[in-house]
Amino acid sequence: MWDFFLYCGIYLSLVMLLPMYRVVLGPTVFDRLMGVNAIGSKTVVLLLLIGFIYQKPDMFVDISLAYALLNFIAVVAISRFFYKRRRL
Amino acid sequence: MILDLVCILFVLGGLLFFTGGSIGIIRLPDFYTRMHPAGKLDSMGSLLVIIGLFLYILKIPNLLNVLTGLKIVLIAVFVYLSSPTATHCIVDAAMRAGLEPWRK
Numbered sequence: 001m002w003d004f005f006l007y008c009g010i011y012l013s014l015v016m017l018l019p020m021y022r023v024v025l026g027p028t029v030f031d032r033l034m035g036v037n038a039i040g041s042k043t044v045v046l047l048l049l050i051g052f053i054y055q056k057p058d059m060f061v062d063i064s065l066a067y068a069l070l071n072f073i074a075v076v077a078i079s080r081f082f083y084k085r086r087r088l
Numbered sequence: 089m090i091l092d093l094v095c096i097l098f099v100l101g102g103l104l105f106f107t108g109g110s111i112g113i114i115r116l117p118d119f120y121t122r123m124h125p126a127g128k129l130d131s132m133g134s135l136l137v138i139i140g141l142f143l144y145i146l147k148i149p150n151l152l153n154v155l156t157g158l159k160i161v162l163i164a165v166f167v168y169l170s171s172p173t174a175t176h177c178i179v180d181a182a183m184r185a186g187l188e189p190w191r192k
Contacts, residue, residue: 001092001144008099015103018110022122030119030182034126037174038113041130042106044163045137057145058152061159068163072170079174079181088185 002053009049016042028088033078040071091147098140105133118190119182127175131167138164 016039023035044064051060082088112125142160145153 004096004099008103011103012106015106015110019113019126022113028119028187030178030185030187031122033178034119034123035113037178038109038126038130041134041167041171044167045102045106045134048138048141048160048163052141052144057141057160058156061156061163065159065163065166068166068170072174075174076177079177082181082185083177086184086186088187 005049005052009046009053012042012046012049016046029082033075037071037075040067040075044068044071091143095140095144098136098143102133102136102138102140105129105136109133119187120179120189123175123179127171131171134167134171135164138167 019035019038019042023032023039026032026035044067047060047064047067048057051057051064054060106129109125109129112129113122116122116125138160142157142164145157145160
């Protein structure tokens with residue numbers, strides 16, 4: 001079961017490279033913002049898997065919950081900035 | 089043994105949804121169409137992986153594991169509240185900023 005969680009974590013961190021392409025080469029700034037949001041929602045799950053790999057899920061669950069809150073606040077703040085600015 | 093198998097099936101389904109969402113982010117032609125896999129498939133994949141880990145941690149039901157499982161369910165509830173809100177915020181900001189939709 002430990003091997004399964006390890007391989008799932010490695011595969012998930014490889015999948016996170018695909019939105020990273022959109023973050024680096026996105027045509028507009030909203031593409032970059034969407035890629036950051038996608039990477040953050042994958043990182044929440046990756047932190048849970050790391051907790052199961054290190055056999056200490058009670059510590060990593062708190063880190064994952066804090067990361068979910070931080071990701072949501074960051075995305076809402078940047079999109080409210082462009083909402084008020086009314087241009088790209 | 090059965091519980092391990094169910095956990096593995098849930099986690100693999102979640103990883104499948106994550107893969108589909110990431111390929112959609114690469115392949116689709118426009119910002120508004122790319123927002124569709126980024127908003128939907130990420131929340132579905134998170135829900136499936138979190139259900140799998142919740143079933144795995146309840147295999148030894150003492151007090152610490154039950155509390156950790158409740159926190160994992162709290163993460164799932166928060167993801168289902170926050171992911172559509174973040175998607176709506178980004179699309180609303182893009183419409184207000186004047187980004188043109190894709191035409192054929």
